Amino acid sequence: METIKRRFRVERKEINYLRYTIESYDGMAVVRTIDPQQACIEIQIAPGCEALISKLLDSLRKKEGLTIEEL
Numbered sequence: 815m816e817t818i819k820r821r822f823r824v825e826r827k828e829i830n831y832l833r834y835t836i837e838s839y840d841g842m843a844v845v846r847t848i849d850p851q852q853a854c855i856e857i858q859i860a861p862g863c864e865a866l867i868s869k870l871l872d873s874l875r876k877k878e879g880l881t882i883e884e885l
Contacts, residue, residue, distance in 0.1 A: 815861035821885040826853040828880055836870065843867050854885065 824832055832855070833845040842863040848854040859867050874880045 817861065818859040818864055819856055820859065821848065821854060821856050823883045823885055824853050824855060825881055826850065829853060829855060832874070832880065832882070835874065836867070839866070839870070 829847060836843050836845050841860060843857050843859045846856045848856050871882055875882055
């Protein structure tokens, strides 16, 4: 199975926090910055981890107040 790639726009100041948080869940996903000026990132999600990453992103939006827009 292939990794799932999803792109998002976030606030520039939150890129490192988001990367650290997501990648702390070993083996689930990797965050890559596509365009630092536009604050566009790509999350490469391991097969079978899509629902967990979606829940994590929802939690970060609600509890941490992060602005995460899917592109």
